[in-house]
Every structure is written in C-alpha cells, then in structure tokens.
Amino acid sequence: MNVYESIVIAVDSVRAHKLRSSLTLLSIGIGVFAIIASSGITGTLQQTVSSQLADLGENSMLIQRTPSINFGHSWRKYRTRKDITPDIARGLRERMTTTSLISVSNTNNGFTIQSGQESSNPDVALIGIDDMYFEVNAISLQEGRAFTEQEATIGNNVAIIGTDLLPLFPDGKPLGKTITIRNQQFTVVGVLERKGGIIGQSQDNRVLIPLAVFIKYYTFRWDTSVDIAIKAYTKESVAATFDEAVGIMRTLRDLKPWEENDFEIDLNEALAGQFNNLSMAIVVVAWISGLGALVAAGIGIMNMMLVSVKERTREIGVRKALGARRRWITRQFLIESVTLCQLGGATGVAGGLLTSWGVTLIVRTTSVPGLDFVFPWFAVVFSVIACTMIGVGFGLYPAWRAASLDPIEALRYE
Amino acid sequence: MSDAIIDIRHIAKVYEMGNEEVHALRDVSLTVGANEYIALMGPSGSGKSTLMNMLGCLDTPSSGTYLFNGQSVGDMSDDDLAEIRNQEIGFVFQTFNLLPRASALQNVELPLVYSGAPRSERSRRAEDALTRVGLADRIDHRPNELSGGQRQRVAIARALVTQPSIILADEPTGNLDSKTGQDIMALFDELWRSGNTVILVTHEEEIARHAQRIIRLRDGLVESDQPNEFHATPL
Numbered sequence: 193m194n195v196y197e198s199i200v201i202a203v204d205s206v207r208a209h210k211l212r213s214s215l216t217l218l219s220i221g222i223g224v225f226a227i228i229a230s231s232g233i234t235g236t237l238q239q240t241v242s243s244q245l246a247d248l249g250e251n252s253m254l255i256q257r258t259p260s261i262n263f264g265h266s267w268r269k270y271r272t273r274k275d276i277t278p279d280i281a282r283g284l285r286e287r288m289t290t291t292s293l294i295s296v297s298n299t300n301n302g303f304t305i306q307s308g309q310e311s312s313n314p315d316v317a318l319i320g321i322d323d324m325y326f327e328v329n330a331i332s333l334q335e336g337r338a339f340t341e342q343e344a345t346i347g348n349n350v351a352i353i354g355t356d357l358l359p360l361f362p363d364g365k366p367l368g369k370t371i372t373i374r375n376q377q378f379t380v381v382g383v384l385e386r387k388g389g390i391i392g393q394s395q396d397n398r399v400l401i402p403l404a405v406f407i408k409y410y411t412f413r414w415d416t417s418v419d420i421a422i423k424a425y426t427k428e429s430v431a432a433t434f435d436e437a438v439g440i441m442r443t444l445r446d447l448k449p450w451e452e453n454d455f456e457i458d459l460n461e462a463l464a465g466q467f468n469n470l471s472m473a474i475v476v477v478a479w480i481s482g483l484g485a486l487v488a489a490g491i492g493i494m495n496m497m498l499v500s501v502k503e504r505t506r507e508i509g510v511r512k513a514l515g516a517r518r519r520w521i522t523r524q525f526l527i528e529s530v531t532l533c534q535l536g537g538a539t540g541v542a543g544g545l546l547t548s549w550g551v552t553l554i555v556r557t558t559s560v561p562g563l564d565f566v567f568p569w570f571a572v573v574f575s576v577i578a579c580t581m582i583g584v585g586f587g588l589y590p591a592w593r594a595a596s597l598d599p600i601e602a603l604r605y606e
Numbered sequence: 607m608s609d610a611i612i613d614i615r616h617i618a619k620v621y622e623m624g625n626e627e628v629h630a631l632r633d634v635s636l637t638v639g640a641n642e643y644i645a646l647m648g649p650s651g652s653g654k655s656t657l658m659n660m661l662g663c664l665d666t667p668s669s670g671t672y673l674f675n676g677q678s679v680g681d682m683s684d685d686d687l688a689e690i691r692n693q694e695i696g697f698v699f700q701t702f703n704l705l706p707r708a709s710a711l712q713n714v715e716l717p718l719v720y721s722g723a724p725r726s727e728r729s730r731r732a733e734d735a736l737t738r739v740g741l742a743d744r745i746d747h748r749p750n751e752l753s754g755g756q757r758q759r760v761a762i763a764r765a766l767v768t769q770p771s772i773i774l775a776d777e778p779t780g781n782l783d784s785k786t787g788q789d790i791m792a793l794f795d796e797l798w799r800s801g802n803t804v805i806l807v808t809h810e811e812e813i814a815r816h817a818q819r820i821i822r823l824r825d826g827l828v829e830s831d832q833p834n835e836f837h838a839t840p841l
Contacts, residue, residue, distance in 0.1 A: 197708075204707060510703040513664060514764070515692020515720040517685045599664045603703070 198524045202531035205500055212499075213532070216492040220536025220582070221543065223485030224575045228544025230478030231571035234471040236552050239566050251430050252293075252328065252460050255284075255420040255441065259456045259466075273454045275417035278407065280444050284420060287440045290433045293423035295328035296403060297321045300410055305353075305399060306372040307360040316357065317398040318373065320406020320418075328423045336367050336382030339402055347404030351378035354396035355386045373399065376409055434459065486578060489536065490586035497529050497590035508594050509602025521595040529587025530580055537579035541572055610673075611771045611803060612638035612661060617670030618826075619656050630656040631667070632826035638772065638805065643798040645814035645834070646807045648823035655776075657823065658807045662697060662774050663690045675771060692720050696765025698775035702757045704749040704764075710736060711745040714764045721768060735763035739793060755786035762793060772803045779813060791816050 206213040258270040281296040288294060299319045305312040323344040326332065333352065343350050351371060353360075361369060366380045378401060387395035407416070424433035434457070441455055458466075501508070508521060549565050556563040619631040631653045638644060648654040659665040660672065663679055666687070672679040674690060682690070691697075704713045714732040723731070736745050739759040749757050758778060765773050775794065779787030795816055798804045806817060814820050815836050822829040 197712075201707070506703070507705060510699075510705070511716070511720075512688065513662070513691060513697050513703075514717045515688050517688045517720070520720060600659050603664075603699070 195527055198527035199531050202528040216489060216496050217536035219485060219489035219492055220533055221540035223482045223489055224537045224540025225544045226478045226482035227575055228541055228568060228571050229547045230475050231568035232544060232548025233551050234475050235566040235568050238468060238471050251427055252421060252423040253434055254458050256456045257417040276455060278418055281418050281420050283444045284440050288436060290429055290436050291422060291424050293328045295322055295324035295421045296418050297325055298406055298418045303373055305357055307369060310360040312357055312360055318410055319398055319400050320403035321400050322403050328421045332385045333382045334385040338382060344402045347402045349376060349378045349405060350381045352382040352384060352400040353380055354384045354398040356394055356397040486582055490582040493529055493532055494586040494590060497525060497587055501590050501594045505602045505605040508597050509599050512599035513603060518595040522591045525591035525594050526584055526587045530583030533579040533583035537575055541575055610637040610639050611675055613673040615671045617667035617672055620668045629826050634828055636831060640803055641801055642803055643818040644805045645817035645820045646805060647809060647814055647820060652823040653826040654807060654823050658776055662695055663687045692717055693768060694771040696770040696773040698761050698765050698778045700777040700780040702761045704757055704760055706749050709746050709748055710741060710760045713760055714767050717764060717768050731767055735767040739763045754782050755789060758790050772805055774805050776807045
C-alpha cells in the first residue's frame with residue numbers, strides 16, 4: 193500500500209504542477225530518447241550493413257589506392273600515392289597462385305544516362321568491370337547476360353544496368369536497347385538483380401561497362417587508379433591469399449622492405465568492422481550527450497523533490513506523529529522521485545523507439561527493402577536502470593531532508 | 607505508582623533561541639493513571655504546548671525523567687520514539703491534519719500501515735474505528751467531502767485505531783462551531799467512559815469542565831493539579 197500510495201502521490205504531484213514537472217520530465221525524456229533512438233537506428237543499420245557487406249563476398253578483399261571508409265586519418269597521406277594502374281592489376285593477376293578469382297574495376301559517379309527521350313537522374317555510378325567481376329563480387333543478373341571475355345577485354349560498347357534505370361524504358365524491355373552515356377552509345381545486354389542500398393545509397397543506381405571502354409572514355413586524368421577485388425577459395429585460405437596479394441603488390445610497386453604499403457587492402461570483414469567503428473562512434477556520442485541530459489535532469493528532479501518536501505512539511509509532520517520511522521519517510525520520497533524519473537524515461541523510451549522504428553520504415557521503403565527493425569533491448573533496459581539510479585541518487589538528499597524534519601516544527605509549519 | 611501510564615519527575619525543557627535560553631518547562635512532575643480524563647490548561651507561554659509535545663513523545667526533556675509504561679523516554683532514538691507514538695499514543699489535532707488526497711478509511715489506516723499490520727486487518731480495524739465515531743457510511747469520502755465535525759471524527763478514529771494507552775487531543779474543538787464542538791466532546795466523554803485515557807489540551811474552561819482532573823500550568827511550572835469539582839458524568 194505504501195509503494196502504491198507513493199506512486200499515486202508522485203503522479204498526482206505531476207498533475208498538480210504541470211509546467212514544472214513536464215519540463216523536468218522532458219529533460220529526462222530527451223536524455224533517454226537520445227540513448228534509445230541512437231541505439232535503435234545504428235543497431236538496425238549495423239545489422240543490415242554487416243549482412244550486406246557479407247553479401248558482397250565472403251572471403252574477399254579489396255585493394256584500393258585510398259581507403260573506402262576514411263575517418264580520423266589525414267587525406268594528405270593518400271594524395272601522393274601512385275595510381276594502381278591496369279598494368280599492376282594485370283601483373284597481380286598473373287602472379288597470384290593461391291586464387292584466380294581476381295577482378296579489376298573502376299568507378300566514377302555523377303553520370304546521366306539517356307535512352308530515347310528519357311533521361312536518368314544525374315548521379316548514376318558508372319563502373320568499368322572485367323569478366324571476373326560477377327563471380328568475385330557475388331553479383332547476379334535478373335535479366336540478360338554478363339559480358340563475354342571478348343567484350344570485356346577488347347572493349348565493346350555493351351552495358352549492364354541497375355534496376356533504378358529501368359524507368360528509362362517505358363515498355364519495360366531494356367535488353368537490346370541503346371543508351372547514351374556522354375555521347376557514347378551502348379547496347380544494354382543485362383539487368384542487375386535488385387540489391388537495395390547501404391545507408392541510403394542505392395546499389396541499383398549504376399551502369400556496368402567493360403573496363404577497357406571505361407578507361408578509354410570515362411577516366412579522369414588525375415584518377416586512373418583501379419580497384420582490385422580478390423576472393424580466396426576458402427575461409428582457411430583467406431590469410432594466405434591476403435599475404436600473397438600484399439607481397440606481390442609490394443613487389444609490383446617497388447617498395448623497399450622498410451617502406452609502408454602505398455595501397456589499401458581490406459578484407460570485407462574489415463570494412464564491416466570499420467563501419468561498426470563509425471556507428472559505435474555515433475552511439476558513444478549520443479550516449480554521452482544522453483547521459484549528460486539525464487544528469488541535468490537529475491538536478492531538476494532534486495529541485496522538484498525539495499519543493500515537494502517543503503510544500504508537504506505538515507504532512508510529513510503528521511506522518512511522523514502517527515509513528516512513521518525515518519526510513520518510511522525516506523522510502524516514500526525515494527519512490528516518488530524514481531516514479532517521476534520513470535515517467536520521464538517512459539516518454540523517452542516511447543519517443544526513441546517510435547523514431548528509430550520510423551527511420552527504419554523510411555529507409556526500408558526508400559532504399560533497403562530487407563531492413564528489419566532491431567529492438568534496442570540493451571538501451572531500453574539500460575535506460576530503465578539509469579532512470580532508477582538517477583531517481584534514487586538525486587532523490588536521496590530531498591528524502592533525507594524530509595526524514596530529518598523535526599515533527600513538532602513540521603506540524604507547526606503553515 | 608507502578609501502574610501509571612505516564613510518570614514524569616522533575617522534567618525541564620530549555621530551548622536555545624539565539625543567545626538566549628528559554629525555559630519552557632522548569633520543574634514539572636506528574637503521573638497519569640489508566641482511564642484518567644485530564645484537561646491540561648494554561649495561558650500561552652505557560653509551557654502547555656511543550657508539555658504536550660513531551661507527553662506525546664514528540665520531544666524529549668532536557669533534564670528529569672519521563673517513564674512511559676515504565677520505559678524511559680529520555681534516552682530513546684527517533685525511531686524508538688516513533689514506535690511509541692505509533693503504538694501508545696493517539697493524536698487529535700486542532701486542525702485535524704488529515705491527508706487531503708486519501709479517503710477517510712485510508713487516513714485511519716495510516717498508523718496501522720506504519721505498525722506493519724496486514725492489509726486485511728488494517729481495513730477491518732479502520733472500519734471498526736470509523737463505526738465507533740459514527741462515520742460508517744463515510745469511509746470512502748475524502749476530507750474535502752466531509753464537514754469539520756466529520757473530519758475531526760475521522761481524526762479521532764485515526765487516534766483510536768491502534769488502541770493506544772492515551773489519547774492526546776490538542777484543542778480538539780478549536781476549529782469547530784460550539785454545537786459541533788459539544789458533539790466532539792461528547793465523543794471524548796464516551797471514549798473515556800469506555801475505558802480510554804484522555805488528555806485534553808485546552809484554554810477553554812467549558813471544555814476543561816468535561817475532564818475529571820484539571821492541571822494548570824504557568825511559567826513552566828504546575829500551578830495547580832486537582833480533581834474537577836464540576837465534573838459530573840453526563841447521562
């Protein structure tokens with residue numbers, strides 16, 4: 193009865209002082225919101241990205257001139273690196289013994305594709321690929337065919353399009369049609385299977401053409417570097433393949449034993465790891481600011497409880513006269529302050545869950561079809577515990593004040 | 607003397623007010639036996655309130671001894687005092703002091719909550735007490751739904767519910783009109799007749815006349831302590 197009564201009193205006092213308490217509860221709500229929303233959103237994205245990166249190819253690795261996800265390092269360090277030329281890629285391909293699954297490609301962004309009267313968005317990614325591309329990157333076609341070895345090496349004007357470009361063909365039949373990319377005409381021979389996107393970036397807004405053609409017409413003079421994807425045959429041979437690739441690359445680029453690698457080589461798992469680091473950084477920042485808000489809110493709670501103790505001095509006197517021991521009074525006020533914190537926390541949990549669920553929904557409909565909402569259990573449990581601790585921590589002093597009141601003076605208090 | 611509920615010997619109470627020492631009680635001795643009906647009188651500043659707080663175990667004496675049912679109150683901790691107040695003393699205040707958001711029943715149950723009585727027993731005993739003061743049909747009403755007289759009856763039920771050794775009433779009719787005041791006094795008379803020990807603190811002769819014994823205080827000393835010559839058990 194006493195716990196229930198204290199909770200009723202707490203809810204009552206929220207109702208009696210709407211503005212004061214809603215501001216305090218709001219600040220708790222904001223803190224909890226930051227924690228829940230950040231964990232919910234990053235948790236959901238992390239799961240998706242990890243699974244998509246795994247999709248990109250298990251046991252595979254990528255050699256690039258500069259890292260694909262770069263934070264914390266200086267850009268200068270990479271700027272002076274020599275390009276990875278198609279010759280180096282060819283050299284690597286010839287010397288590798290542990291695997292033959294090696295694909296060379298290059299990507300540039302910002303292309304507009306035209307077909308008849310229709311025109312695509314201006315940010316299509318154009319990728320020059322070789323004949324190994326589909327196998328190494330585990331990509332499949334939903335229609336048409338891949339490039340023949342001859343097309344890929346000699347460089348015919350053929351193209352494979354992503355599903356985002358299907359609207360260019362009002363009759364829905366892209367195969368055999370002609371598309372124009374910066375004055376060059378290509379015949380569409382295939383359509384990529386729909387993939388969705390990583391963090392809102394569509395994987396389907398792209399056109400693949402033979403690498404030879406790509407290098408001829410679409411490479412900027414300052415960026416002729418290619419990317420090399422390598423796939424090990426088995427999980428066990430990943431390390432050997434990785435070491436061999438590093439060794440050959442170093443030889444091809446004339447590096448002395450004491451010199452650092454002047455290229456990036458990343459396992460796809462490592463890319464997933466880098467993304468995880470990035471999302472961890474987001475979570476950490478959100479949690480720190482959320483906890484900061486909670487501590488600030490705790491001070492608000494303390495103030496509110498002190499006012500409450502003052503206002504109810506007489507009631508405390510009566511309770512003491514009727515035989516309430518110190519710990520009863522302490523407990524009553526602690527339950528009240530915890531209840532207040534939980535009320536604020538509940539709004540934050542609800543808001544945070546709703547927001548991250550909403551973001552999941554939006555991302556799902558716009559770019560990632562398979563995205564599943566990941567319920568941030570840990571954050572929710574943590575928030576409930578944190579609210580309890582803040583309620584107890586910041587309620588302790590007001591509760592102690594209440595319990596220490598002299599019953600005679602409390603009864604006399606007007 | 608051994609059967610006295612209250613046995614006070616030479617108690618004094620000194621308050622520090624800034625640099626000044628205020629002698630609220632100088633040297634008071636008295637005993638209260640079972641089923642006595644006492645009026646404690648005196649002008650303001652006589653030490654009446656201090657003595658009442660002392661009797662009610664809300665305060666402890668600076669010197670002298672206070673035995674309550676043979677236990678020395680002077681060296682008790684706050685929690686021990688709280689337990690004595692809970693078990694042995696029923697308070698009735700001038701301003702009723704009910705919890706405004708609780709029903710009559712919940713108000714009366716409160717001392718039983720603090721004594722740790724089980725829930726079912728609590729509501730049964732609280733209902734009995736409210737029936738005794740004639741409010742059986744008002745148990746779910748909140749104080750603001752009750753008249754002044756009814757509120758004081760709730761407060762008296764709350765004082766009775768633990769079956770305390772003494773009922774200590776501080777100006778119980780002070781906030782009531784005279785007709786309602788008479789009804790409340792009739793209730794105290796009845797409680798006394800059914801075996802309770804009642805101590806009234808009052809400055810009204812009219813009220814004091816209900817008591818069997820009148821103790822008058824002046825300047826922190828007992829001025830007089832004698833049976834009430836007007837006392838007559840009303841029919």
